[in-house]
Amino acid sequence: MPLSNEASLVSDLPALGQDPGRTYRLGIMGGTFDPIHNGHLVAAEQACNDLDLDVVVFVPAGSPAFKQDRRVSSPEDRHAMTLLATADNPRFLVSRMEVDRPGVTYTVDTLELLRAYYPDNVELYFITGADAIIDIITWRDAARIAQLAHLVGATRPGYDLESARASIAASGIDFTVSYLEVPALAISSSDLRARVARGQSLRYLTSDAVLGYIEKRGLYEPPRLSYTAPDALGLIGGLGRDVR
Template sequence: MHEPSAPNPAPRRRDGDTRQGVGDTRRRVGVMGGTFDPIHHGHLVAASEVADRYDLDEVVFVPTGQPWQKSGSEVSTAEDRYLMTVIATASNPRFSVSRVDIERDKATYTVDTLRDLRSLMPDAQLYFITGADAIASILSWQNWTELFELARFVGVSRPGYDLHVEHLAEHLEKLPADTVGLVEIPALAISSTDCRTRVRDHRPIWYLVPDGVVQYITKRNLYRPANSRRLDGAATVSYPHAESHPHPESHPHPERKTTQ
């Protein structure tokens, strides 16, 4: 349901835009992973900006299955997070949602996600979208050398983040040429953490997340204290600690402040 789409005709091309490589007609597909608990307009704006800048044919959102970053904390079920992402992206024909991570029964590395998507779209050029500051730690990621064989990486800035700070430039110099790009996005100071807190405190989240997601959260009674949950089924689940570390979430406004 709402999986990456079949190849489309050649996409719109902006004036002066050229595909990577001479005569390169491959589809360009962005990959945005994250917990999406909940997905909000910051995620959607970041994906839209990168799609415009890189003339992407599609952006695939990949909700995490077993988020090791949240170990010991309460996280909404993978199915709830997947469905919220489907609802949030349904109106944009360039957005799709994949289940490759939530159907994996173990913690996921970025390289696992990209391998799976590469097998599904062998002829596509993949662009992995992550936070700009996460780029600085990419050399410590699992099988990092293979990552650059599978995809290009696009770091998106967060509100108040300087894309040109010296420490980031030093890290970029160590990476393979033409494999990493940086994109500044509109300063939408929205975070999933704040959205959950507002729901818990009975404050509105209208216009912070898509309308359909607001309605889904209300219907499922997500993010409320356990003693206020309705009796129509569990809405959240606590994950045990995972020893393996999957990819950092690519939210433009992360809850972990560093490499989400």
């Protein structure tokens, strides 16, 4: 079990492992989710079906390690959108473990926390994009990630998996990887953000609930120019007056 100061981080995780006579499979869908979109949801659903996962826990990153040099929506906004997008699927849950954990978010820390929380008859399946599989050997403590979880690389049709396989093979790390072909992965969060900035619709690219949240919060809209009212009466500037 986790240390007492980490207990609150796992309070929203599903109960698994109660029956010692069976093996449970827990999917972990990590990501920034800025915003979450239908590609994420289709990939998680397909992983459930193809790999016989009991549940997929979506884990929005708190402070993503590889995005420290760019603007990212607040963790609370990204967590809220993930909740909205997954609410109607009983096999999808959302955890705040990375949102509530201070400091930069690293996958190995999340997997360590999950491994400490669950008994050995719960297997961990970390779901990510096949593009990320190429880079995973550069992630913090990649060898430990390989020990903690089975990797699931979701890829779009026509994607050349040879680069991902070659990267894993060249690393010398004993990763176990399954690849899933997911048609909806042509969608990307960066494209959705750009579409909002251009005033284009996101309908059918993400859930209606997430779309409504983005519009209500004004997420991803370009910054508005400040407006200075014209000095119609000539009272400001050069007169030395304190006009209030």
